Amino acid sequence: MLELFQYAFMQKAFITGIVIAIACSLLGVFLVLRRYALMGDGIAHIAFGGVATGLLFNLTPFLGALLFSLVGSLGILKIKEKTNLYGDSAIGIVSHAGLGIGIFILSVANGFNVDILSYLFGSILAIRQSEMILSIILAIIVIGVIYLFYNELFSMTFDENSSKTFGIKTSLLNTLLILLTALTIVSSMRVVGLMLASSLIILPASSALQLKLSFRNTLIASVGIAVLSVVLGLCLAYWFDFAVSGTIVLLNAVFFLFIQIVKMSFRLYSGVLSVSNND
Amino acid sequence: MDSLVDIRNLSFHFGSTTVLSNISFSINKGDFVGLIGPNGSGKTTLIKLLLGLYKIQKGIIRINGKEISHFSDWGTIGYVPQKVTNFSDTFPATVQEIVLTGCLSNKKFPRRYTSEDRKTTLDALKKVEMQGFLNRRIGELSGGQQQRVFIARALVTRPDLLILDEPTTGVDQVTQNKFYDMLGALNKEGISIVLVSHDLGRITRHVTKVASLNKKLDFYGTHEEFCSHPDHDADHHCLTIKHGSDCKEPHCAKESPRC
Ligand SMILES: Nc1ncnc2c1ncn2[C@@H]1O[C@H](COP(=O)(O)OP(=O)(O)OP(=O)(O)O)[C@@H](O)[C@H]1O
Ligand SMILES: [Mg+2]
Numbered sequence: 001m002l003e004l005f006q007y008a009f010m011q012k013a014f015i016t017g018i019v020i021a022i023a024c025s026l027l028g029v030f031l032v033l034r035r036y037a038l039m040g041d042g043i044a045h046i047a048f049g050g051v052a053t054g055l056l057f058n059l060t061p062f063l064g065a066l067l068f069s070l071v072g073s074l075g076i077l078k079i080k081e082k083t084n085l086y087g088d089s090a091i092g093i094v095s096h097a098g099l100g101i102g103i104f105i106l107s108v109a110n111g112f113n114v115d116i117l118s119y120l121f122g123s124i125l126a127i128r129q130s131e132m133i134l135s136i137i138l139a140i141i142v143i144g145v146i147y148l149f150y151n152e153l154f155s156m157t158f159d160e161n162s163s164k165t166f167g168i169k170t171s172l173l174n175t176l177l178i179l180l181t182a183l184t185i186v187s188s189m190r191v192v193g194l195m196l197a198s199s200l201i202i203l204p205a206s207s208a209l210q211l212k213l214s215f216r217n218t219l220i221a222s223v224g225i226a227v228l229s230v231v232l233g234l235c236l237a238y239w240f241d242f243a244v245s246g247t248i249v250l251l252n253a254v255f256f257l258f259i260q261i262v263k264m265s266f267r268l269y270s271g272v273l274s275v276s277n278n279d
Numbered sequence: 280m281d282s283l284v285d286i287r288n289l290s291f292h293f294g295s296t297t298v299l300s301n302i303s304f305s306i307n308k309g310d311f312v313g314l315i316g317p318n319g320s321g322k323t324t325l326i327k328l329l330l331g332l333y334k335i336q337k338g339i340i341r342i343n344g345k346e347i348s349h350f351s352d353w354g355t356i357g358y359v360p361q362k363v364t365n366f367s368d369t370f371p372a373t374v375q376e377i378v379l380t381g382c383l384s385n386k387k388f389p390r391r392y393t394s395e396d397r398k399t400t401l402d403a404l405k406k407v408e409m410q411g412f413l414n415r416r417i418g419e420l421s422g423g424q425q426q427r428v429f430i431a432r433a434l435v436t437r438p439d440l441l442i443l444d445e446p447t448t449g450v451d452q453v454t455q456n457k458f459y460d461m462l463g464a465l466n467k468e469g470i471s472i473v474l475v476s477h478d479l480g481r482i483t484r485h486v487t488k489v490a491s492l493n494k495k496l497d498f499y500g501t502h503e504e505f506c507s508h509p510d511h512d513a514d515h516h517c518l519t520i521k522h523g524s525d526c527k528e529p530h531c532a533k534e535s536p537r538c
Pocket of ligand 1: 293298316317318319320321322323324325361
């Protein structure tokens with residue numbers, strides 16, 4: 001049953017999966033609190049256009065996705081800045097343009113010999129050495145930048161205006177945060193696929209935020225949940241022959257639900273206590 | 280010259296609306312300026328210009344003799360905003376984590392906290408009597424307690440100038456009075472203060488200067504000058520001061536029909 005840890009492809013999957021889970025779950029806390037939760041989804045759609053374009057011009061799809069999502073995420077910021085669109089509309093516009101490009105190219109090119117589905121739904125067990133290294137490098141860049149700017153990012157997430165008076169370059173950091181999101185999405189493309197890439201950003205962070213911890217501990221909890229779901233997900237997928245990405249994401253949803261239920265029953269329980277105390 | 284802030288011919292527009300028109304005044308070291316004016320009179324805008332949060336369109340602001348676009352010593356200025364952006368009661372942050380961020384203004388990349396920072400954080404919290412709340416989540420505190428935490432954050436660098444934009448909105452009267460006493464004590468320790476308030480009556484005991492804003496600077500001077508000015512004769516609060524009343528508290532002018 002534990003022989004899975006001996007296979008090279010499983011080892012690669014564990015290492016890549018864990019590093020990416022850390023990057024996604026750290027970034028996720030900042031994005032969710034800054035109300036950018038759907039940024040990941042938007043960038044994933046843009047990356048899909050990049051994958052298709054890459055395939056069309058015989059570039060590596062990875063490169064296409066990276067280029068598209070970096071440019072696209074900057075585009076979202078610019079549109080947000082220059083127009084008076086409400087809320088998430090800027091994300092919607094750019095991401096659907098990316099999606100449109102992808103679908104258009106797919107229909108014109110009439111299918112590729114590389115399986116586009118593996119980019120949409122992930123294929124961590126079939127990940128190539130070069131892709132694994134690239135994913136890990138991108139994820140480590142993300143983790144490193146968050147580590148270096150942790151105090152500034154926290155401060156501006158809590159109170160942007162005051163942070164400016166502390167001499168923090170908030171709009172620069174904001175751009176950085178969005179670029180990191182693009183890197184994260186591309187690096188997790190092969191693990192959970194573009195369809196589910198942003199789930200690793202939103203779900204662990206949202207679960208951790210339910211726990212009412214300090215900011216630092218919220219980050220730790222988010223990372224813990226994400227890593228646990230990747231490790232457990234890979235094991236379950238191996239043992240029961242499930243789809244890996246679906247299992248990982250479902251586990252994250254289960255954790256979220258579990259925390260909700262525990263919280264609710266706790267509240268119910270303490271409610272019963274206080275009622276009986278009043279008697 | 281010991282003028283801390285010098286504002287000359289400052290004007291500001293949002294699109295075609297003029298919000299501030301040709302404002303000039305200076306704040307000296309040790310001043311406690313009460314900045315008053317009705318809603319929309321430009322108080323917050325003036326403060327944001329003073330903090331470099333808005334770009335200056337016309338006129339000059341100097342802090343410690345330095346033009347604001349060249350000013351970088353932000354650790355000498357503490358700011359308590361009218362409302363804290365992004366902040367909701369579910370935000371995952373402890374009092375300590377928040378107050379520590381005040382130390383960031385004195386730091387260069389990579390901005391890391393030291394044990395000295397943790398000590399000054401505790402000192403600042405003691406000043407606002409919140410040292411017992413170090414590890415509490417901000418959302419679990421009352422509005423008045425949260426405001427104290429934000430003041431501690433502004434105090435943590437031991438600033439020369441403290442700028443507060445209506446810090447007592449939603450705070451009960453007893454707490455408000457205590458709060459203003461605390462500001463008065465800080466002022467006596469040598470910190471200059473600019474306090475935005477709707478209600479001059481409540482802050483008169485402590486302010487040394489009054490600035491009355493309504494797009495233009497209607498008045499700038501001491502509190503006595505403000506009340507002896509004929510334009511302010513009808514001002515409820517000044518009437519109380521001038522003609523006396525049976526009220527012991529000077530700041531109850533507006534609430535009580537007896538005054
Ligand atoms: N971002 C903005 N865009 C356009 N107009 C603005 C903006 N912010 C403020 N204004 C306008 O500028 C004027 C001054 O606003 P300001 O916030 O400075 O008033 P205030 O004196 O602080 O009011 P209050 O007592 O309600 O806080 C108002 O008429 C307001 O409508
Ligand atoms: Mg205001």
